[in-house]
Amino acid sequence: xxxxxxxxxxxxxxxxxxxxxxxxxxxxxxxxxxxxxxxxxxxxxxxxxxxxxxxxxxxxxxxxxxxxxxxxxxxxxxxxxxxxxxxxxxxxxxxxxxxxxxxxxxxxxxxxxxxxxxxxxxxxxxxxxxxxxxxxxxxxxxxxxxxxxxxxxxxxxxxxxxxxxxxxxxxxxxxxxxxxxxxxxxxxxxxxxxxxxxxxxxxxxxxxxxxxxxxxxxxxxxxxxxxxxxxxxxxxxxxxxxxxxxxxxxxxxxxxxxxxxxxxxxxxxxxxxxxxxxxxxxxxxxxxxxxxxxxxxxxxxxxxxxxxxxxxxxxxxxxxxxxxxxxxx
Amino acid sequence: xxxxxxxxxxxxxxxxxxxxxxxxxxxxxxxxxxxxxxxxxxxxxxxxxxxxxxxxxxxxxxxxxxxxxxxxxxxxxxxxxxxxxxxxxxxxxxxxxxxxxxxxxxxxxxxxxxxxxxxxxxxxxxxxxxxxxxxxxxxxxxxxxxxxxxxxxxxxxxxxxxxxxxxxxxxxxxxxxxxxxxxxxxxxxxxxxxxxxxxxxxxxxxxxxxxxxxxxxxxxxxxxxxxxxxxxxxxxxxxxxxxxxxxxxxxxxxxxxxxxxx
Numbered sequence: 001x002x003x004x005x006x007x008x009x010x011x012x013x014x015x016x017x018x019x020x021x022x023x024x025x026x027x028x029x030x031x032x033x034x035x036x037x038x039x040x041x042x043x044x045x046x047x048x049x050x051x052x053x054x055x056x057x058x059x060x061x062x063x064x065x066x067x068x069x070x071x072x073x074x075x076x077x078x079x080x081x082x083x084x085x086x087x088x089x090x091x092x093x094x095x096x097x098x099x100x101x102x103x104x105x106x107x108x109x110x111x112x113x114x115x116x117x118x119x120x121x122x123x124x125x126x127x128x129x130x131x132x133x134x135x136x137x138x139x140x141x142x143x144x145x146x147x148x149x150x151x152x153x154x155x156x157x158x159x160x161x162x163x164x165x166x167x168x169x170x171x172x173x174x175x176x177x178x179x180x181x182x183x184x185x186x187x188x189x190x191x192x193x194x195x196x197x198x199x200x201x202x203x204x205x206x207x208x209x210x211x212x213x214x215x216x217x218x219x220x221x222x223x224x225x226x227x228x229x230x231x232x233x234x235x236x237x238x239x240x241x242x243x244x245x246x247x248x249x250x251x252x253x254x255x256x257x258x259x260x261x262x263x264x265x266x267x268x269x270x271x272x273x274x275x276x277x278x279x280x281x282x283x284x285x286x287x288x289x290x291x292x293x294x295x296x297x298x299x300x301x302x303x304x305x306x307x308x309x310x311x312x313x314x315x316x317x318x319x320x321x322x323x324x325x326x327x328x329x
Numbered sequence: 330x331x332x333x334x335x336x337x338x339x340x341x342x343x344x345x346x347x348x349x350x351x352x353x354x355x356x357x358x359x360x361x362x363x364x365x366x367x368x369x370x371x372x373x374x375x376x377x378x379x380x381x382x383x384x385x386x387x388x389x390x391x392x393x394x395x396x397x398x399x400x401x402x403x404x405x406x407x408x409x410x411x412x413x414x415x416x417x418x419x420x421x422x423x424x425x426x427x428x429x430x431x432x433x434x435x436x437x438x439x440x441x442x443x444x445x446x447x448x449x450x451x452x453x454x455x456x457x458x459x460x461x462x463x464x465x466x467x468x469x470x471x472x473x474x475x476x477x478x479x480x481x482x483x484x485x486x487x488x489x490x491x492x493x494x495x496x497x498x499x500x501x502x503x504x505x506x507x508x509x510x511x512x513x514x515x516x517x518x519x520x521x522x523x524x525x526x527x528x529x530x531x532x533x534x535x536x537x538x539x540x541x542x543x544x545x546x547x548x549x550x551x552x553x554x555x556x557x558x559x560x561x562x563x564x565x566x567x568x569x570x571x572x573x574x575x576x577x578x579x580x581x582x583x584x585x586x587x588x589x590x591x
Contacts, residue, residue, distance in 0.1 A: 082429065088425030089429075093360070105346055106433065
């Protein structure tokens with residue numbers, strides 16, 4: 001399948017003076033995971049809200065599943081499932097009632113809505129808590145229920161807005177597995193995240209946005225290639241040797257790349273593979289014992305740093321929509 | 330999970346959507362028994378305290394005061410109920426529940442109409458509890474069956490009208506705390522500066538002017554007339570005009586806010 005599930009051109013959305021979206025173009029192919037990556041306030045949530053018809057763009061156009069989000073929003077809503085950054089499930093209903101309610105809202109018969117709710121509770125490992133109020137659920141359970149809720153109508157397209165923000169590592173890995181299963185079954189996923197690892201693991205294609213603009217696009221592999229070469233890193237056994245290690249590694253940077261010192265590990269982008277051997281000799285000559293010395297492909301973090309000029313932020317405040325600070329975590 | 334794609338056929342059914350949302354809102358009562366206390370026990374407590382603490386002083390005997398005050402207590406109780414509407418709408422927005430509803434292919438108006446349908450049930454429940462309890466205490470409808478029925482309909486209608494300004498506050502306010510502040514600032518004086526608990530003739534002139542202009546006074550006077558047999562035409566006309574005016578003002582405002590709030 002090569003047809004595109006989402007096509008957006010020149011999307012602009014402003015809140016007061018802030019241009020949350022400043023001319024975004026993106027194309028997500030059907031049956032793939034499309035990752036929208038960016039720091040807080042980059043415009044990720046605003047983009048999701050425009051593509052899910054919750055917000056009208058000020059300019060530009062977006063077509064989802066063949067329907068224009070502004071002209072045929074009801075058709076678009078019939079195709080999508082939305083899972084927001086904060087689990088949008090009803091805390092004062094049981095998990096079962098949450099899913100049943102959505103089935104009924106979609107116009108299903110009672111028996112069908114009940115069967116679908118049971119099916120999803122089972123698939124998301126929530127059957128044991130089916131009749132418990134959601135306010136008694138753990139964070140991971142809520143997130144799974146939220147995902148289940150967005151799947152009741154078997155959407156062709158699933159929007160996941162920072163689905164794992166605030167989750168413990170275990171729940172995060174579980175959720176990744178569920179997302180992969182959905183994609184294997186043909187669902188197209190639009191995923192926003194500020195976790196580079198998440199984008200790296202799940203996304204077929206990535207668009208990096210910052211300040212409402214696309215600053216890089218491609219497959220995770222292409223993005224890593226884009227900043228070129230490899231990364232040489234060394235961790236001296238004695239922290240007192242950090243400065244000396246940094247000085248040695250700096251000589252491999254061809255004058256343009258500077259080493260990065262995180263207090264334990266020195267890393268530097270290099271283009272010459274022979275550097276590893278030379279580094280071994282030079283460190284040895286200097287009498288520096290290392291715990292780790294390796295050559296690797298750059299991580300998406302480093303790509304991110306290279307294209308945005310700053311590191312990915314990981315605080316958990318909401319993204320975008322500065323005109324409306326309604327959400328409280 | 331099966332991979333059959335079901336695209337919902339045709340237009341969303343407004344009535345069915347409304348009932349589903351109403352059911353959801355009523356199910357909340359089960360999860361928060363405090364709501365049941367608010368709907369039933371709290372107004373009864375008010376009734377008992379007012380009638381037995383102030384009754385003798387105001388009307389000579391608590392029994393006579395009960396006859397006088399019940400319509401007022403009823404209208405006050407019903408005026409406070411839409412508070413829940415405001416708080417629930419505010420919470421729904423904050424939690425992202427509204428986003429979920431809006432991202433579904435359903436009738437968008439159902440979120441509000443379902444809210445109001447559920448409130449209608451809650452208001453009617455309160456009316457029946459309060460009047461039933463006061464009849465045990467000795468209250469008598471002396472205005473006939475038609476009058477009693479008319480009064481219930483009027484008070485119910487008033488409660489539904491009050492849902493609109495409260496929905497407006499609930500959607501506009503940034504937090505449940507500010508919903509509380511604004512709600513109390515409006516409802517408390519509105520229900521007390523009325524003919525609910527004392528004869529306005531005993532109040533100072535400036536307050537009388539306020540009380541007479543207060544829509545709550547018209548609703549209470551009309552209910553009193555219907556329940557006890559007294560002048561109805563004038564206060565009822567005023568009450569109906571007020572209710573139409575308040576709905577005409579706040580329903581569009583609330584709906585506009587609902588559409589705009591993101």
